[in-house]
Amino acid sequence: MSRSAAVRRWLAIQLLLGFLVLVCGVVQAQQTRTLNVGELYFLLQEGFANWDMRYPQSWSFARSIYSGLGDNNLDMLHSACGFDVGVKRTWTDPGGAQHDVQVAMANPQKCLDIQTIVVPVSGTYKRYYRNPYPQKVLDGKNRTDVVAQGDPVNPDLPSDVMIYQKANCWPNYGMGIQVECWAYALAHPDYDDFVILEFVITNTSNENRNDVYFGFRAETSSHTHYEDADLWGNYYGVTYWKYAQGDRTGDSLRIYYSWCADDKAEAGDSKARPHPQWGHFREPQYSGFVLLHADKSPDDESDDPRQPVKAGWSQRELSPDLKIATHEVMYDFLSKPWDPANPTSYAMHCDENYNESPNGMYRVLRPGINVRDYDMLTEQEKSGFMSFGPYQMKPGDDVRIVIAFVAGTIPLRWAIDLGRAYENGYPQQATFGLVPLPYDIVNPFTGELMVRRGSILHRSNPADVRLKDAVIDLGKQYVFQHASRAVRLWKSSNVKKGQGRFNLPVFAPASPSLYGFSEYDQVRLQWGNEAERDTRAGTITKYRIYRDYKRPPAMTSPTDTTFLLLAEVPATSHEYIDKQIVRGDKYYYYITAVNDRGIESSMFLNMTGTSQVREDEALTPTRGPDPDWTENVVVVPNPFHAAGATKYPGRRLTWLNLPAYCNIRIYTMTGDLVQMIKHVSGSGTDDWLRQDTFSTMEIVSGVYIYVIEELDGPHGKPTGKKAIGKFVVIK
Template sequence: MMVELRYKAQPGLDVLKRSYSFSNPNHDDYVIFYNRFLCTFDWDQDPDPETDVNQTLRDVYFVFGYNFQTAAGTWMTYARWYEEGKDDWANYEEFPSTLVPDGRKLAISYGWDGDHPDITEFEAGGRLFDDTGDPRYAIGEGGSTALASAEFVSSTYAGFAALHVDKATNDHADDVTQPSSIIGNMSIYNVWDSDFPGFATEWDWAASGTRQTVLDQSGWPEDASAQEGDYPFQAFGPYNLVKGDSVVIVYALGVNGLSRQLAIEKGLEWRAWYRGEAGATFDDAAKNALLATGKDSLFQTLDRALWAWNQKLNIPDPLPAPDLTVRSGPNRIDLEWEDLSAVGDFDTATPDLGGYRIYRKRGNFLVDEDSELNPEGTHLMWEKIADVAATQTTYTDNNVVRGEAYHYAVTAIDRDGLESSKYANRSELPAFAFEPGKETASNVRIVPNPFLSGAGDFNFSGQRANTILLVNLPPYCTLRIYTVTGDLIKTIEHTSGSADDQWDLITASNQFIASGVYILQVENARNLNHEPIGGSIHKFVVVR
């Protein structure tokens, strides 16, 4: 996918920016940014120059920088060190390309999560620990609710590096000596004030030729909180520009690190060591060594970006993700998708379909919502449930629980094993398995009954944790819910023809119900032929 942005900027530049991202799973962890700066001396809405077009802009530098915020634990520890990421480090290193051995060395500015000296206990009364990687100890803003699953929530390395820098306005070959200056990390307050420490102005820093590393960062290596944020910058230049001159600078922004599953599994191992469980040896040092492998993964990511740019972005293209339809069904959920058997390979035009892969997520559409996290790391995640042949365009999921919400995605696999995007056709709206409506209302049940708000896995998943399921209903009926004193608090018109309906325990006045005994009245009941049948009355209990 390519996104293009164009705008004017002082002191008279026409700026063209293009971002390139890829669905190829080997190239989906970076974005390439193409930047062209054309000297026009025009910076407002009309097309006329705003200043003398015969002048020369001399010793111009272009500066790029990022605040990576690799600490996903920021939200968890918000109350302690705010959102500037007070335990982050940033650095710069050169990396000789293995995929483009005769190309430029990658000058990589990157950031990662470090240890914050103020966070000393994972659990109250526990031993001192190193919080690099932010083992999860809580959920909610500021860690308001304890949840010691210990997964490493800040295991990502992020960075950027130039892929091409014009030598001059009249020489568009790659200047492999660029960038001209690099600052490994700056405080958020320096950024706000455009203050480059040690230099009178930003231009003085850009022209200095300095290349700062983490060794120059305040607090290294013991106290990442000594400098707030991870803001590395790179400068490119100098250039002299007259009207009509242009400069192109291309860089890639990438991320990599531990897989989510590995961060969960190793977090549990680390927690066992922290708690002193017999035989547990995965200590702080082992944790930090594992997290540090994310740097090598990031460098390989940016090396792939350099290779892609040198290939003129002509990388292998997966098949498109098929259009997908998901239907709720009686005790099942049915999937149907587009037939891609006649779709040709992007480069050869020859049909290339090898098969399809089906993924499923139970509960909420998004992962990592607080309601779906638990101390044992068995979080609800997207998972592969089937690989099917290229001739198949339907699938019935019978391994479902009535009342639970399900989301699906289907990818296409070509004959070389290249998979289409897992994100392009995910079904955001939930599907539910249901049972056809009953011929009688006498066997209606409320599930769970009693409803216990703190029952965890015994309730439904995710955002539906505050929901009860009404089962064995007639196909069509009116459901009225009363307090034990006879106050009508909710009316539900059940018109789906199924035996199931649900209630989120919120009244018609938009209030959560309190603990107590409630009455469900089933009336105006009709069978599948819309013929009247008898109603019924049932009790259920809610405990908050």
Template structure:
């Protein structure tokens, strides 16, 4: 919405403005980001809070450790002191520099929230939970789970051996868990896991991961949000948000509207790569990144991407808001999709191995969307499923979904009316105004969707079920399907492949535009999941595998046959027939390469040795169980014929394959094979070597995937390494004491850890502290070129 229109509505309302600002400060002071939970089961990772927002609040540095619609999900930009406690303490971190952490994460939002608009006794009021700090009438609550349908749901899941705190509890609700109580401002949402290693979901009509939050607004309106996610490869490109509003007050609430505020953006990694990171947030201070196209299918004159082959008719009645990357005016290069070029990579946007992406790899290929799945009891679309129809929810008096947008011009310069201090009556009128035409050109906007009006008597409830959904062309390109598995390769494998094709600008844009079709396909999968009452074909169980290195400095993967003993309740029999081992040498989100398939033979323990893994290099692994193909499927009234075509094909032709999106399914911190200790090394009977030598970050083959780290190999298992400059100054001291290893790393830091060393010639002296060779020395030299 234009600034001039907001000014037109501004009017008086200064007292209201003062109250708003006061309330925002109060909410800010009370807000505790540690009281949030991170949803990581699907490819869409997000953070939820009982204050009713998701992600973070715009430009609030205290919240930048939160996930913000990260797709594909990854370990991004964490800050140890600010990190909520339900991710990094499970899986560890990559120990990257601050700048690298801030550059990598593919965030698609700077925070999202909910709107409640009331008009009681002539007083118009608007409440919000985000992306700005909550209005003064917003208060967190603790959901009464013992009296909810989820009372008997859940499994107590714990960190596996691959994590850093083995045995630490991850889910916080399951039968026997203690319900939350006490200060609601410090209470985390409930997190329920309907999954664990080597079993199928115990509750067949429930999602795999469930989060529940509760929030109270003015007039005692209570919002209960239930968020759902799956790792199933046909249902992992979205999360579903089930939102119930209840009038727990004593007043009739006529002409009440409910809405959603979103800040969709594609994406922070693309912006960082070309223009530099924004401190681990999306703050719009990189003007070159403000180049998205925004579309709302309910807007006057809506038209989709002209290159996708879709028409407005394909979007009829879907009410979907979405964004996709355009071409910035800040560069001579055509940059739709942010194609990677090492010559254009901003030093403030790089991270270890970022330069390994082929030239032309699209960094921002996603279509990011938001759409309703249900909000009424009858009609041609968006009708409640059987479970919700039985609850007696009040219908809106209109089937229209309103949509508005507000331009983000730059850091703290956004046209949203809340940020501009518009008064309450004016806010109500702005948000209930007719839908706006889409922006005519690229940019970045904040947007809303408004539902209503509702007339709610005391005790009445309304419900809106929505989905955050993503898609990219690799989801639907036939050439991206792996003929060995029948499944599409992951996003990063596809994106690297696009780069390797060497497409010109027009061809690249044509390919990327097919992401619009993928967006609608994935939305249809979300719609099916909801309509079916969350009865979807069971994906094979997660495999709990161990990963380490053997005596030959190769990575060794092992796991038991427990998954193949799991009984699939849909068929009453065990159906796991194989295991597939995938490897990535880039990051923990891919690209994934299938390196081995092993038949399930009830072997007790399986072992895979990656003989192609090289000491010092980074490797990430994922083991997926594979189920046999099926010729029938039904869950209640839902049958095989009702499944979306792609889901039906995977179930019946190739057989389902386990997921790779969730951290439970993979190695999250890259592994580096290491040289084992030996008698020769302990006795210093061979020369200690520095690898690589010479070292260079920029030259191929002279670093470990771009990491500023080198290895001393052939060491006694206990020794001291002293490093000197060519002038004889001591640069660093490294103490190695590990009875299993004959090597150690140096991260190119000086001995005071105050800075990185410079290019030049260096000498080293290794002094053995092993009994058999105590005091024996080994000397050498190496060259750094940075």
């Protein structure tokens, strides 16, 4: 072989190896899917490598308060979330050290080598929809979520959407434990404030696995740590075993719940994170996770009321993890009492009768403590924890643990208006003043009047603070209500390992596909008949059209820009024309189907304006071409104040009453050509957005001449018709 041929062969091999590395990297990249049909938006990555939860999803569209679905204030799950599995067995770790216990940890923040320790089974990670994912086509462009549209459809699915995955724990080091998870979400408005996670832990080895523990931890509620408010939590469920035996004095749930509390180091009252300037509460949500079911043993699948065997919380940085702790320390954390030194005086360790004990397996807040007395920088945020076991597992045995993430909050308008009526102590708020509460606030659970219309509340008045806190703390009652629904739904259903059906009289209808068209002086909407084909959704009686509510701009107050009902049409209609528009404005819509029980389909699947660039999904009605354009064409504003225009988006200099197609040439008074605009949209308007020359120089003050030359089509030939006019630029 010649030297040149050898070189060519070597280069070819290197290119092939590089290609294979690239392909393998793509193949091995972990997928991400979401449960996105309800108010609680949940993300679970392949291999349990990332978890996320946002709530309420609809609040993300109140754009003057929140920046969108990724807004920090709606993020209800810190990345310190995941599960631990511990077994008693002798083994040697990758570093050569021998252990009598082995622990696997699926927690992206607490485990550096998660992809080696918890390894996904190839090809098992999938998301399923009960109905085909709806199309969203706007002005001829397909804006459908192509990933979701490619996911498999199963009309017999227990829920409206489900994610399934399977992973092996320490597969190269003989642990012999496999974890499967089915994650369920429903679009029904009574059941969309929680998602259910069904875990099945299986002994896949050919040996017994003794004293197996399954731990679950999550830092629910809240923004990133160490911001201008504190994250607190508590466990309720110590005496659930009594309740399960019929003693109604026992705790009725097994739930860890958390909330955004006040930080005493802040200048103002930071509970629920009020905006320091406008006052509205940005984080009034409560969230947490509740136990729905835990097997008594591999041979007894009935719910064990004495599980979890350990529950409560850790301060986030003091929670042991595989980054720094040994397997022995991790196993002790799963199976032994809480460290009495962590945390301090506000916590109580107790037995299953609420008797305080240094060996207590339950950590709860001490009765009567005031969280405002503690500093978040020393106490840290709380990471909720539950541990289940010990299970004795023969080869092939499995146990099932079912948990639901759950959330609840006061209405968005209350969060805005009560916050604006409360003097919170931040100096910025004083600049803009307070706004009296515009309505009565009535407790939805008791009917009691809580705050009267016209009220102004003050941080300096302890009674006002208690009143404001009582309204925000309704979020706790909501989260308990939603958790109770999740428990009742699970116990009354026959769902197991992705099979069966949740016990609902009727499901929420399928979301219809949406087709939108920006037309002259109107927006045309059309939709599909998917809901009418949904056999588990009852009879469809009507469709509802919602539009993004455009309030007049106000410089001194936040406005909620959520969607409002625009129209209702009978089920026989599949088209609506919106004529209540302003030319050039951007409009966003969603359409729901309503069944004979009044249940609506999910608002989130066909909603426009949800892309990364929101304006890409806007429908913008235009002015039609003017048949008498030679007489009526006009440029606005005239004069054009360039400095003033910088205050408004787009800095538009606009021609109105144009022909469908034309060239617009702009000249100086001395006849120099400044710019040419090709108008090919077929509408009667066009803008000169940049106001620059051919050489990209900004235009100067002065008088300009425009010449409009009609064309016989887009990029066509001149028809011979022209119009000439002038405009003035002031800089």
